[in-house]
Amino acid sequence: MRRLFGSLFFRLALLVVLVVLASQAFTLWMSARQREHLLADQLYAQVIDTLADLEGALDNLSPLQRVDFLIAYNRPGFPRLLPAASRQDAHFSPSLPALGQALRDRLSLGMNEPVTVLWSQQGERQEIWLDVQVIGQRYWLVMPAGRYIPPSVSPVLLGGLLFSLLAILAASLLAWRVTRPLTKLAHAARQLEAGYKPEPVPPSGPSEVRILAKRFNRMAEALDDAARERRLMLAGLSHDLRTPLTRLKLTVELQQDSQDKDDMLADIDELSRIVRQFVDFARSEETTRREPLALAELAASVVARFRREGMELALRRGAEPEIEADALALERLLTNLIENARRYGRPPVVVGVDADPAAVTLTVSDRGSGIAPAQRENALAPFERLAEHRGTDGGSGLGLAIVARIVKQHGGALFLEDAPEGGFRVRITLPLNPQPASLLPAP
Numbered sequence: 001m002r003r004l005f006g007s008l009f010f011r012l013a014l015l016v017v018l019v020v021l022a023s024q025a026f027t028l029w030m031s032a033r034q035r036e037h038l039l040a041d042q043l044y045a046q047v048i049d050t051l052a053d054l055e056g057a058l059d060n061l062s063p064l065q066r067v068d069f070l071i072a073y074n075r076p077g078f079p080r081l082l083p084a085a086s087r088q089d090a091h092f093s094p095s096l097p098a099l100g101q102a103l104r105d106r107l108s109l110g111m112n113e114p115v116t117v118l119w120s121q122q123g124e125r126q127e128i129w130l131d132v133q134v135i136g137q138r139y140w141l142v143m144p145a146g147r148y149i150p151p152s153v154s155p156v157l158l159g160g161l162l163f164s165l166l167a168i169l170a171a172s173l174l175a176w177r178v179t180r181p182l183t184k185l186a187h188a189a190r191q192l193e194a195g196y197k198p199e200p201v202p203p204s205g206p207s208e209v210r211i212l213a214k215r216f217n218r219m220a221e222a223l224d225d226a227a228r229e230r231r232l233m234l235a236g237l238s239h240d241l242r243t244p245l246t247r248l249k250l251t252v253e254l255q256q257d258s259q260d261k262d263d264m265l266a267d268i269d270e271l272s273r274i275v276r277q278f279v280d281f282a283r284s285e286e287t288t289r290r291e292p293l294a295l296a297e298l299a300a301s302v303v304a305r306f307r308r309e310g311m312e313l314a315l316r317r318g319a320e321p322e323i324e325a326d327a328l329a330l331e332r333l334l335t336n337l338i339e340n341a342r343r344y345g346r347p348p349v350v351v352g353v354d355a356d357p358a359a360v361t362l363t364v365s366d367r368g369s370g371i372a373p374a375q376r377e378n379a380l381a382p383f384e385r386l387a388e389h390r391g392t393d394g395g396s397g398l399g400l401a402i403v404a405r406i407v408k409q410h411g412g413a414l415f416l417e418d419a420p421e422g423g424f425r426v427r428i429t430l431p432l433n434p435q436p437a438s439l440l441p442a443p
Contacts (some may be wrong), residue, residue, distance in 0.1 A: 007364075012178060016171030024160045040102035041283055043128070047143060050079045051132060058135050066135075074222055080142040088138060090129070093119045099145065100128060106365055119145075162318065181205035197224045241275050290324040295430075296353045298327060302334045303351055312347040313338065319355035325410055333406045336399040337364040337426050344368060345424060359412075362428045370424020376416040380404040403428075 024421050054073075074080040095168035096104070096119050104117040107130070114129035120142075130141040183205045188198035196300045200217045255261055296317045303315045334351070341349045345366030352363040371379050380400050403426075407414045412430040421424035 012167075012175035012177075016175065018168040020164055020171065020381065024164050028160050036098050036102050039099055043099070043103050043143065043145075044106045046105065047130060047141065048078075048110070050143070051134065051141065054081055054141075055134055077144055079144070081134065082142055084138040084140065084385050086133075087118075087129070090118075090120050091127070093121055095119075111229050115441050135417075138317055156279055163240065178209070181209045181213060185209075185213060188216065188220070192220055192223070199360065225388040242272070245272055245275065289326050291327065292322055293325045293327050293330065294320065294322050295325075295330070296320045298330060299334060299351055299353050299362070302331055302338065306342070311342055312349065314348055314350045316350055316352040318353060319360070319373070321353070321355035321360040321432075323360055323430060325430065326406075329406045329409070333403050334362070334364070335430075336403050340370075340399050341366040345370070357432075359429045359431045363425055365419045365421075365423055365425035367423035370418070371416055379416065380414070 018096050022411065057069060057073075061069055067299040070081055074082070096117060100117050100119050104115055107115040108301045118129040120127045120129055121211055124146070126145045128143045130143065132139055132141045140232070180202070184201050191198040198220055200220075201213045203213040245268055249265065249272075252261060252264045296319070300315055300317070303313050306313050338349065338351065341364055345368030347366065349364065349366045352361070352365070354361040354363075403415055407430070410430050412428055416431075417425055417427060
């Protein structure tokens with residue numbers, strides 16, 4: 001829900017909706033005010049005409065004739081002229097509606113004196129009582145107000161609501177058409193971040209968005225070309241170095257045994273290992289080929305290979321999960337982690353395989369000091385080597401970078417953390433249904 005409220009689509013739609021509703025509310029308010037003034041003018045004109053007619057009719061009548069005239073004149077539903085004492089028998093509203101206020105202001109202005117206006121409502125009958133003076137006496141002029149009262153739901157209000165609804169629908173459609181290309185761009189950017197080359201984004205929408213889509217497609221193509229050239233360069237360099245290294249190692253092995261011979265062979269093996277890491281780093285950029293894989297069996301195979309080399313290594317099989325993954329890539333990943341534990345950690349080294357309904361967990365732990373928390377995020381970068389090992393171990397700084405890239409391509413998460421039982425642990429979670437995911441530093 002928070003993601004929806006923070007989206008550009010929601011904000012654009014909300015902006016248009018607020019503008020439409022505000023304009024409609026202002027228009028309806030202006031229409032209501034204008035209508036009130038028009039009705040007040042009409043009612044004022046009727047009051048003036050009625051008073052003029054009554055004064056003309058009562059002017060030449062005696063008091064008794066005036067009483068008889070008013071009895072005949074006062075009929076329900078028509079204007080009436082009542083004695084001043086008639087107010088005691090009527091019930092009035094405590095507040096005066098807007099129409100009554102407008103009429104009061106209009107009469108006070110026209111007669112140059114304050115006019116008392118009261119509002120009476122009995123059932124559906126609504127009347128306006130005006131305190132007036134006719135032929136020198138005070139009367140109440142009662143004007144029926146029913147025809148001046150607008151209906152509870154006026155056609156103007158219904159029209160405004162219908163127009164607002166149509167405007168909201170049009171605004172939502174417009175916001176969707178504007179933000180849809182941006183959504184496609186965001187999806188393509190996530191694919192690019194995860195290490196995949198996205199499909200070209202079709203340029204659509206406003207001109208600025210079309211330009212952005214074209215520039216993004218060119219950028220993605222340029223990045224893919226640069227990555228391809230880098231892979232070719234690393235692979236070619238590694239391939240070209242293997243032949244002279246093999247020849248050099250053979251030449252050294254044919255020499256007489258000495259301390260220098262063993263040191264040179266160790267250096268050649270170290271160079272060969274670095275070359276292999278360059279090749280692995282270049283291959284880790286390639287798209288993974290996923291197939292059903294028994295992770296525990298793969299871990300057992302890699303652990304057995306290191307045991308044959310004399311390494312003290314244990315395997316804990318907490319589960320027997322099967323996932324969709326690239327077997328060669330995960331074997332390379334586990335090999336690098338165990339090799340790092342052997343070179344920089346302390347025994348015992350334990351490889352663990354666990355699983356839950358959503359993901360599998362692969363751990364490699366040792367009893368060494370590991371990587372300081374402040375350096376763990378930087379340790380995942382290519383060619384990044386810790387200061388205490390720089391220049392002393394012959395490493396290339398690609399081991400964890402290869403691991404991080406493989407984890408990212410499998411949609412997993414990588415954690416560098418302190419082991420609960422002491423020491424250092426690398427924990428990797430891989431989803432059973434892999435999706436590209438961001439790498440997570442150690443919590």
